[in-house]
Amino acid sequence: MHRRNFVLGTAAVLSLSPVAAFAQAKDPVKLRVALLPDENASTLIQQAQPLKDYLEKTLGKQIELVVTTDYSSMIEAMRFGRIEIAYFGPFSYVLAKSRAPGIEPFAVGVEKGSPTYQSILIASADGPVKSIEDIRGKPFGFGDQASTSSHLAPRAHLLKKYKLEGNKDYKVVHLGTHDAVARAVQAGQIPAGALSEQIYRALIARKTIDETKLIKLDLSEPIPNYPITMQGDLAPALKEKIRAAFLDVKDPAVLKSFRVEAFAPTDDKAYDILRETAKILNLDLGKMS
Known part of the structure:
Protein backbone atom coordinates (compact mmCIF):
# COMPACT_ATOMS: atom_id res chain seq x y z
CA MET A 1 0.00 0.00 0.00
CA HIS A 2 1.33 3.43 -0.89
CA ARG A 3 1.79 5.85 1.97
CA ARG A 4 1.09 9.35 0.74
CA ASN A 5 1.15 11.28 4.01
CA PHE A 6 4.03 13.57 4.80
CA VAL A 7 5.89 13.53 8.07
CA LEU A 8 6.49 17.23 8.49
CA GLY A 9 5.00 20.50 7.30
CA THR A 10 2.68 19.21 4.58
CA ALA A 11 -0.96 19.36 5.66
CA ALA A 12 -1.66 22.26 3.34
CA VAL A 13 0.24 20.62 0.50
CA LEU A 14 -1.91 17.52 0.55
CA SER A 15 -5.05 19.59 0.16
CA LEU A 16 -3.92 20.66 -3.30
CA SER A 17 -5.14 18.77 -6.31
CA PRO A 18 -2.55 17.99 -9.01
CA VAL A 19 -4.20 20.57 -11.28
CA ALA A 20 -4.09 23.29 -8.64
CA ALA A 21 -0.49 22.45 -7.79
CA PHE A 22 0.68 22.79 -11.37
CA ALA A 23 -1.38 25.96 -11.88
CA GLN A 24 0.55 27.86 -9.21
CA ALA A 25 3.94 26.26 -9.83
CA LYS A 26 5.38 28.75 -12.35
CA ASP A 27 6.73 31.31 -9.90
CA PRO A 28 5.31 30.48 -6.47
CA VAL A 29 5.80 32.63 -3.40
CA LYS A 30 6.83 29.54 -1.44
CA LEU A 31 9.14 26.79 -2.66
CA ARG A 32 8.75 23.33 -1.12
CA VAL A 33 12.09 21.54 -0.89
CA ALA A 34 12.00 17.80 -0.27
CA LEU A 35 14.86 16.07 1.50
CA LEU A 36 15.49 12.40 0.83
CA PRO A 37 13.91 10.32 3.65
CA ASP A 38 17.00 8.21 4.26
CA GLU A 39 17.25 9.00 7.98
CA ASN A 40 14.97 10.09 10.81
CA ALA A 41 12.77 12.96 9.61
CA SER A 42 13.28 15.30 12.58
CA THR A 43 17.06 14.82 12.32
CA LEU A 44 17.00 15.72 8.63
CA ILE A 45 14.88 18.84 9.20
CA GLN A 46 17.12 20.03 12.03
CA GLN A 47 20.30 19.50 10.03
CA ALA A 48 18.85 21.35 7.03
CA GLN A 49 18.00 24.65 8.79
CA PRO A 50 21.12 26.36 7.32
CA LEU A 51 19.89 25.29 3.88
CA LYS A 52 16.46 26.81 4.52
CA ASP A 53 18.00 30.10 5.64
CA TYR A 54 20.40 30.19 2.68
CA LEU A 55 17.71 29.53 0.07
CA GLU A 56 15.32 32.08 1.57
CA LYS A 57 18.04 34.74 1.45
CA THR A 58 19.37 33.77 -1.99
CA LEU A 59 16.07 33.19 -3.78
CA GLY A 60 13.92 35.73 -1.95
CA LYS A 61 11.25 33.06 -1.41
CA GLN A 62 9.63 31.34 1.53
CA ILE A 63 11.15 27.87 1.88
CA GLU A 64 9.35 24.88 3.36
CA LEU A 65 11.44 21.81 4.08
CA VAL A 66 9.56 18.57 3.48
CA VAL A 67 10.38 15.01 4.49
CA THR A 68 8.05 12.33 3.17
CA THR A 69 7.30 9.03 4.85
CA ASP A 70 9.22 7.06 2.23
CA TYR A 71 10.78 7.23 -1.23
CA SER A 72 7.53 6.33 -2.99
CA SER A 73 5.58 9.23 -1.50
CA MET A 74 8.40 11.60 -2.41
CA ILE A 75 8.30 10.41 -6.01
CA GLU A 76 4.53 10.86 -6.11
CA ALA A 77 4.79 14.33 -4.59
CA MET A 78 7.17 15.36 -7.36
CA ARG A 79 4.94 13.73 -9.96
CA PHE A 80 1.86 15.71 -8.89
CA GLY A 81 3.63 19.03 -8.35
CA ARG A 82 3.37 19.06 -4.55
CA ILE A 83 7.05 19.96 -4.25
CA GLU A 84 9.18 22.23 -6.43
CA ILE A 85 12.72 21.09 -5.57
CA ALA A 86 13.81 17.63 -4.46
CA TYR A 87 17.02 15.97 -3.33
CA PHE A 88 16.69 12.46 -4.67
CA GLY A 89 18.77 9.37 -4.28
CA PRO A 90 20.18 8.32 -7.68
CA PHE A 91 17.78 5.40 -8.21
CA SER A 92 14.78 7.14 -6.67
CA TYR A 93 15.47 9.92 -9.20
CA VAL A 94 15.41 7.37 -12.03
CA LEU A 95 12.07 6.09 -10.76
CA ALA A 96 10.73 9.63 -10.39
CA LYS A 97 11.85 10.52 -13.92
CA SER A 98 10.02 7.48 -15.30
CA ARG A 99 6.78 8.78 -13.71
CA ALA A 100 7.35 12.52 -14.15
CA PRO A 101 9.37 13.07 -17.34
CA GLY A 102 9.27 16.85 -16.90
CA ILE A 103 11.48 16.99 -13.80
CA GLU A 104 15.04 18.20 -14.33
CA PRO A 105 18.22 17.17 -12.48
CA PHE A 106 20.62 20.11 -12.43
CA ALA A 107 23.18 19.64 -9.65
CA VAL A 108 25.03 16.69 -8.15
CA GLY A 109 26.96 16.46 -4.91
CA VAL A 110 30.76 16.30 -5.03
CA GLU A 111 32.59 14.49 -2.25
CA LYS A 112 36.36 14.01 -2.10
CA GLY A 113 36.58 15.65 -5.50
CA SER A 114 34.23 13.17 -7.16
CA PRO A 115 30.51 13.21 -8.09
CA THR A 116 30.27 9.56 -7.00
CA TYR A 117 29.97 7.65 -3.74
CA GLN A 118 29.81 4.02 -2.59
CA PRO A 222 31.24 3.97 -7.50
CA ILE A 223 27.67 5.27 -7.83
CA PRO A 224 26.57 8.60 -9.40
CA ASN A 225 25.87 10.90 -6.47
CA TYR A 226 22.50 12.26 -5.34
CA PRO A 227 20.96 14.79 -7.78
CA ILE A 228 19.09 17.97 -6.95
CA THR A 229 16.03 18.23 -9.20
CA MET A 230 13.33 20.78 -9.91
CA GLN A 231 10.01 20.96 -11.68
CA GLY A 232 10.53 21.65 -15.37
CA ASP A 233 7.56 24.03 -15.61
CA LEU A 234 8.94 26.66 -13.23
CA ALA A 235 9.57 30.11 -14.70
CA PRO A 236 12.90 30.17 -16.60
CA ALA A 237 14.31 33.02 -14.50
CA LEU A 238 13.43 31.19 -11.27
CA LYS A 239 14.98 27.97 -12.56
CA GLU A 240 18.22 29.79 -13.29
CA LYS A 241 18.26 31.33 -9.81
CA ILE A 242 17.67 27.92 -8.21
CA ARG A 243 20.42 26.35 -10.32
CA ALA A 244 22.89 29.09 -9.41
CA ALA A 245 21.96 28.94 -5.71
CA PHE A 246 23.06 25.31 -5.48
CA LEU A 247 26.04 25.43 -7.84
CA ASP A 248 27.45 28.54 -6.14
CA VAL A 249 26.92 27.53 -2.50
CA LYS A 250 30.11 27.64 -0.43
CA ASP A 251 28.78 27.65 3.14
CA PRO A 252 30.01 24.46 4.89
CA ALA A 253 26.91 24.42 7.11
CA VAL A 254 24.65 24.27 4.05
CA LEU A 255 26.77 21.66 2.29
CA LYS A 256 26.82 19.55 5.46
CA SER A 257 23.07 19.02 5.02
CA PHE A 258 23.92 17.00 1.92
CA ARG A 259 27.17 15.42 3.18
CA VAL A 260 29.06 16.95 0.23
CA GLU A 261 31.82 19.51 -0.27
CA ALA A 262 30.29 21.19 -3.35
CA PHE A 263 27.78 20.79 -6.17
CA ALA A 264 28.56 20.31 -9.87
CA PRO A 265 26.24 20.47 -12.91
CA THR A 266 24.56 17.22 -13.99
CA ASP A 267 21.91 15.93 -16.38
CA ASP A 268 19.69 12.91 -16.89
CA LYS A 269 22.26 10.92 -18.92
CA ALA A 270 24.53 10.64 -15.87
CA TYR A 271 22.01 8.19 -14.38
CA ASP A 272 21.72 5.82 -17.35
CA ILE A 273 24.11 3.45 -15.55
CA LEU A 274 21.43 2.91 -12.89
CA ARG A 275 18.85 2.09 -15.53
CA GLU A 276 21.25 -0.55 -16.81
CA THR A 277 21.80 -1.87 -13.28
CA ALA A 278 18.04 -2.21 -12.83
CA LYS A 279 17.97 -4.34 -15.99
CA ILE A 280 20.70 -6.61 -14.59
CA LEU A 281 18.52 -7.18 -11.52
CA ASN A 282 15.41 -7.65 -13.68
CA LEU A 283 13.70 -4.75 -11.93
CA ASP A 284 10.71 -3.28 -13.77
CA LEU A 285 10.86 0.50 -13.19
CA GLY A 286 7.18 0.81 -14.06
CA LYS A 287 6.17 -1.56 -11.26
CA MET A 288 8.49 -0.31 -8.52
CA SER A 289 6.98 2.02 -5.92
Whole structure:
Protein backbone atom coordinates (compact mmCIF):
# COMPACT_ATOMS: atom_id res chain seq x y z
CA MET A 1 0.00 0.00 0.00
CA HIS A 2 1.33 3.43 -0.89
CA ARG A 3 1.79 5.85 1.97
CA ARG A 4 1.09 9.35 0.74
CA ASN A 5 1.15 11.28 4.01
CA PHE A 6 4.03 13.57 4.80
CA VAL A 7 5.89 13.53 8.07
CA LEU A 8 6.49 17.23 8.49
CA GLY A 9 5.00 20.50 7.30
CA THR A 10 2.68 19.21 4.58
CA ALA A 11 -0.96 19.36 5.66
CA ALA A 12 -1.66 22.26 3.34
CA VAL A 13 0.24 20.62 0.50
CA LEU A 14 -1.91 17.52 0.55
CA SER A 15 -5.05 19.59 0.16
CA LEU A 16 -3.92 20.66 -3.30
CA SER A 17 -5.14 18.77 -6.31
CA PRO A 18 -2.55 17.99 -9.01
CA VAL A 19 -4.20 20.57 -11.28
CA ALA A 20 -4.09 23.29 -8.64
CA ALA A 21 -0.49 22.45 -7.79
CA PHE A 22 0.68 22.79 -11.37
CA ALA A 23 -1.38 25.96 -11.88
CA GLN A 24 0.55 27.86 -9.21
CA ALA A 25 3.94 26.26 -9.83
CA LYS A 26 5.38 28.75 -12.35
CA ASP A 27 6.73 31.31 -9.90
CA PRO A 28 5.31 30.48 -6.47
CA VAL A 29 5.80 32.63 -3.40
CA LYS A 30 6.83 29.54 -1.44
CA LEU A 31 9.14 26.79 -2.66
CA ARG A 32 8.75 23.33 -1.12
CA VAL A 33 12.09 21.54 -0.89
CA ALA A 34 12.00 17.80 -0.27
CA LEU A 35 14.86 16.07 1.50
CA LEU A 36 15.49 12.40 0.83
CA PRO A 37 13.91 10.32 3.65
CA ASP A 38 17.00 8.21 4.26
CA GLU A 39 17.25 9.00 7.98
CA ASN A 40 14.97 10.09 10.81
CA ALA A 41 12.77 12.96 9.61
CA SER A 42 13.28 15.30 12.58
CA THR A 43 17.06 14.82 12.32
CA LEU A 44 17.00 15.72 8.63
CA ILE A 45 14.88 18.84 9.20
CA GLN A 46 17.12 20.03 12.03
CA GLN A 47 20.30 19.50 10.03
CA ALA A 48 18.85 21.35 7.03
CA GLN A 49 18.00 24.65 8.79
CA PRO A 50 21.12 26.36 7.32
CA LEU A 51 19.89 25.29 3.88
CA LYS A 52 16.46 26.81 4.52
CA ASP A 53 18.00 30.10 5.64
CA TYR A 54 20.40 30.19 2.68
CA LEU A 55 17.71 29.53 0.07
CA GLU A 56 15.32 32.08 1.57
CA LYS A 57 18.04 34.74 1.45
CA THR A 58 19.37 33.77 -1.99
CA LEU A 59 16.07 33.19 -3.78
CA GLY A 60 13.92 35.73 -1.95
CA LYS A 61 11.25 33.06 -1.41
CA GLN A 62 9.63 31.34 1.53
CA ILE A 63 11.15 27.87 1.88
CA GLU A 64 9.35 24.88 3.36
CA LEU A 65 11.44 21.81 4.08
CA VAL A 66 9.56 18.57 3.48
CA VAL A 67 10.38 15.01 4.49
CA THR A 68 8.05 12.33 3.17
CA THR A 69 7.30 9.03 4.85
CA ASP A 70 9.22 7.06 2.23
CA TYR A 71 10.78 7.23 -1.23
CA SER A 72 7.53 6.33 -2.99
CA SER A 73 5.58 9.23 -1.50
CA MET A 74 8.40 11.60 -2.41
CA ILE A 75 8.30 10.41 -6.01
CA GLU A 76 4.53 10.86 -6.11
CA ALA A 77 4.79 14.33 -4.59
CA MET A 78 7.17 15.36 -7.36
CA ARG A 79 4.94 13.73 -9.96
CA PHE A 80 1.86 15.71 -8.89
CA GLY A 81 3.63 19.03 -8.35
CA ARG A 82 3.37 19.06 -4.55
CA ILE A 83 7.05 19.96 -4.25
CA GLU A 84 9.18 22.23 -6.43
CA ILE A 85 12.72 21.09 -5.57
CA ALA A 86 13.81 17.63 -4.46
CA TYR A 87 17.02 15.97 -3.33
CA PHE A 88 16.69 12.46 -4.67
CA GLY A 89 18.77 9.37 -4.28
CA PRO A 90 20.18 8.32 -7.68
CA PHE A 91 17.78 5.40 -8.21
CA SER A 92 14.78 7.14 -6.67
CA TYR A 93 15.47 9.92 -9.20
CA VAL A 94 15.41 7.37 -12.03
CA LEU A 95 12.07 6.09 -10.76
CA ALA A 96 10.73 9.63 -10.39
CA LYS A 97 11.85 10.52 -13.92
CA SER A 98 10.02 7.48 -15.30
CA ARG A 99 6.78 8.78 -13.71
CA ALA A 100 7.35 12.52 -14.15
CA PRO A 101 9.37 13.07 -17.34
CA GLY A 102 9.27 16.85 -16.90
CA ILE A 103 11.48 16.99 -13.80
CA GLU A 104 15.04 18.20 -14.33
CA PRO A 105 18.22 17.17 -12.48
CA PHE A 106 20.62 20.11 -12.43
CA ALA A 107 23.18 19.64 -9.65
CA VAL A 108 25.03 16.69 -8.15
CA GLY A 109 26.96 16.46 -4.91
CA VAL A 110 30.76 16.30 -5.03
CA GLU A 111 32.59 14.49 -2.25
CA LYS A 112 36.36 14.01 -2.10
CA GLY A 113 36.58 15.65 -5.50
CA SER A 114 34.23 13.17 -7.16
CA PRO A 115 30.51 13.21 -8.09
CA THR A 116 30.27 9.56 -7.00
CA TYR A 117 29.97 7.65 -3.74
CA GLN A 118 29.81 4.02 -2.59
CA SER A 119 27.66 1.61 -0.66
CA ILE A 120 29.19 -0.21 2.31
CA LEU A 121 28.25 -3.79 3.20
CA ILE A 122 28.52 -4.44 6.93
CA ALA A 123 27.98 -7.25 9.45
CA SER A 124 27.68 -7.62 13.21
CA ALA A 125 31.15 -8.00 14.72
CA ASP A 126 30.05 -10.91 16.89
CA GLY A 127 27.57 -12.39 14.40
CA PRO A 128 27.70 -15.35 12.00
CA VAL A 129 28.76 -13.33 8.93
CA LYS A 130 32.52 -12.77 8.67
CA SER A 131 32.81 -12.61 4.88
CA ILE A 132 30.53 -12.08 1.90
CA GLU A 133 30.21 -15.81 1.32
CA ASP A 134 28.74 -16.19 4.82
CA ILE A 135 25.69 -14.22 3.64
CA ARG A 136 24.49 -17.26 1.73
CA GLY A 137 21.34 -18.67 3.29
CA LYS A 138 20.90 -15.78 5.73
CA PRO A 139 18.83 -12.58 5.87
CA PHE A 140 20.48 -9.46 4.47
CA GLY A 141 19.21 -5.98 5.33
CA PHE A 142 18.51 -3.29 2.75
CA GLY A 143 16.87 0.12 3.16
CA ASP A 144 14.03 1.37 1.01
CA GLN A 145 13.29 -0.57 -2.18
CA ALA A 146 14.00 2.58 -4.21
CA SER A 147 17.30 3.32 -2.44
CA THR A 148 20.44 3.25 -4.55
CA SER A 149 23.17 2.69 -1.98
CA SER A 150 20.99 0.74 0.45
CA HIS A 151 19.42 -1.57 -2.13
CA LEU A 152 20.08 -1.31 -5.86
CA ALA A 153 23.88 -0.94 -5.83
CA PRO A 154 24.74 -3.48 -3.09
CA ARG A 155 22.23 -5.99 -4.42
CA ALA A 156 23.72 -5.71 -7.91
CA HIS A 157 27.21 -5.90 -6.37
CA LEU A 158 26.37 -9.16 -4.61
CA LEU A 159 25.03 -10.61 -7.85
CA LYS A 160 27.75 -9.43 -10.25
CA LYS A 161 30.83 -9.95 -8.07
CA TYR A 162 29.79 -12.85 -5.84
CA LYS A 163 26.96 -14.54 -7.81
CA LEU A 164 24.64 -14.15 -4.83
CA GLU A 165 21.08 -13.58 -5.98
CA GLY A 166 18.55 -11.98 -3.67
CA ASN A 167 15.71 -14.24 -2.42
CA LYS A 168 17.50 -17.21 -3.92
CA ASP A 169 20.91 -17.31 -2.23
CA TYR A 170 19.94 -15.06 0.69
CA LYS A 171 16.77 -13.51 2.11
CA VAL A 172 16.10 -9.88 1.15
CA VAL A 173 14.84 -7.80 4.10
CA HIS A 174 13.85 -4.14 3.62
CA LEU A 175 14.22 -2.00 6.75
CA GLY A 176 13.31 1.41 5.32
CA THR A 177 16.15 3.81 6.12
CA HIS A 178 19.94 3.64 6.13
CA ASP A 179 20.21 4.24 9.86
CA ALA A 180 17.65 1.50 10.50
CA VAL A 181 19.91 -0.95 8.63
CA ALA A 182 22.97 0.07 10.64
CA ARG A 183 21.13 -0.16 13.96
CA ALA A 184 19.60 -3.54 13.14
CA VAL A 185 22.97 -5.01 12.15
CA GLN A 186 24.68 -3.60 15.24
CA ALA A 187 21.96 -5.02 17.48
CA GLY A 188 22.24 -8.43 15.86
CA GLN A 189 18.63 -8.29 14.68
CA ILE A 190 19.95 -9.07 11.21
CA PRO A 191 23.45 -10.47 10.55
CA ALA A 192 24.44 -8.16 7.68
CA GLY A 193 23.21 -5.28 5.56
CA ALA A 194 24.12 -2.37 3.31
CA LEU A 195 23.84 1.40 3.35
CA SER A 196 25.54 4.52 2.01
CA GLU A 197 29.13 4.74 3.19
CA GLN A 198 28.64 8.50 3.65
CA ILE A 199 25.70 7.93 5.98
CA TYR A 200 27.56 5.11 7.76
CA ARG A 201 30.45 7.48 8.54
CA ALA A 202 28.03 10.19 9.65
CA LEU A 203 26.26 7.78 12.01
CA ILE A 204 29.61 6.84 13.56
CA ALA A 205 30.61 10.49 13.91
CA ARG A 206 27.32 11.27 15.70
CA LYS A 207 27.80 8.16 17.87
CA THR A 208 24.47 6.80 16.64
CA ILE A 209 26.25 3.50 16.04
CA ASP A 210 29.42 1.98 17.49
CA GLU A 211 31.99 1.11 14.83
CA THR A 212 33.62 -1.48 17.09
CA LYS A 213 30.43 -3.57 16.99
CA LEU A 214 30.45 -3.75 13.18
CA ILE A 215 32.73 -5.10 10.50
CA LYS A 216 33.14 -3.93 6.92
CA LEU A 217 32.57 -6.67 4.37
CA ASP A 218 33.02 -4.77 1.11
CA LEU A 219 32.36 -1.59 -0.84
CA SER A 220 30.29 -1.33 -4.00
CA GLU A 221 31.48 0.13 -7.29
CA PRO A 222 31.24 3.97 -7.50
CA ILE A 223 27.67 5.27 -7.83
CA PRO A 224 26.57 8.60 -9.40
CA ASN A 225 25.87 10.90 -6.47
CA TYR A 226 22.50 12.26 -5.34
CA PRO A 227 20.96 14.79 -7.78
CA ILE A 228 19.09 17.97 -6.95
CA THR A 229 16.03 18.23 -9.20
CA MET A 230 13.33 20.78 -9.91
CA GLN A 231 10.01 20.96 -11.68
CA GLY A 232 10.53 21.65 -15.37
CA ASP A 233 7.56 24.03 -15.61
CA LEU A 234 8.94 26.66 -13.23
CA ALA A 235 9.57 30.11 -14.70
CA PRO A 236 12.90 30.17 -16.60
CA ALA A 237 14.31 33.02 -14.50
CA LEU A 238 13.43 31.19 -11.27
CA LYS A 239 14.98 27.97 -12.56
CA GLU A 240 18.22 29.79 -13.29
CA LYS A 241 18.26 31.33 -9.81
CA ILE A 242 17.67 27.92 -8.21
CA ARG A 243 20.42 26.35 -10.32
CA ALA A 244 22.89 29.09 -9.41
CA ALA A 245 21.96 28.94 -5.71
CA PHE A 246 23.06 25.31 -5.48
CA LEU A 247 26.04 25.43 -7.84
CA ASP A 248 27.45 28.54 -6.14
CA VAL A 249 26.92 27.53 -2.50
CA LYS A 250 30.11 27.64 -0.43
CA ASP A 251 28.78 27.65 3.14
CA PRO A 252 30.01 24.46 4.89
CA ALA A 253 26.91 24.42 7.11
CA VAL A 254 24.65 24.27 4.05
CA LEU A 255 26.77 21.66 2.29
CA LYS A 256 26.82 19.55 5.46
CA SER A 257 23.07 19.02 5.02
CA PHE A 258 23.92 17.00 1.92
CA ARG A 259 27.17 15.42 3.18
CA VAL A 260 29.06 16.95 0.23
CA GLU A 261 31.82 19.51 -0.27
CA ALA A 262 30.29 21.19 -3.35
CA PHE A 263 27.78 20.79 -6.17
CA ALA A 264 28.56 20.31 -9.87
CA PRO A 265 26.24 20.47 -12.91
CA THR A 266 24.56 17.22 -13.99
CA ASP A 267 21.91 15.93 -16.38
CA ASP A 268 19.69 12.91 -16.89
CA LYS A 269 22.26 10.92 -18.92
CA ALA A 270 24.53 10.64 -15.87
CA TYR A 271 22.01 8.19 -14.38
CA ASP A 272 21.72 5.82 -17.35
CA ILE A 273 24.11 3.45 -15.55
CA LEU A 274 21.43 2.91 -12.89
CA ARG A 275 18.85 2.09 -15.53
CA GLU A 276 21.25 -0.55 -16.81
CA THR A 277 21.80 -1.87 -13.28
CA ALA A 278 18.04 -2.21 -12.83
CA LYS A 279 17.97 -4.34 -15.99
CA ILE A 280 20.70 -6.61 -14.59
CA LEU A 281 18.52 -7.18 -11.52
CA ASN A 282 15.41 -7.65 -13.68
CA LEU A 283 13.70 -4.75 -11.93
CA ASP A 284 10.71 -3.28 -13.77
CA LEU A 285 10.86 0.50 -13.19
CA GLY A 286 7.18 0.81 -14.06
CA LYS A 287 6.17 -1.56 -11.26
CA MET A 288 8.49 -0.31 -8.52
CA SER A 289 6.98 2.02 -5.92
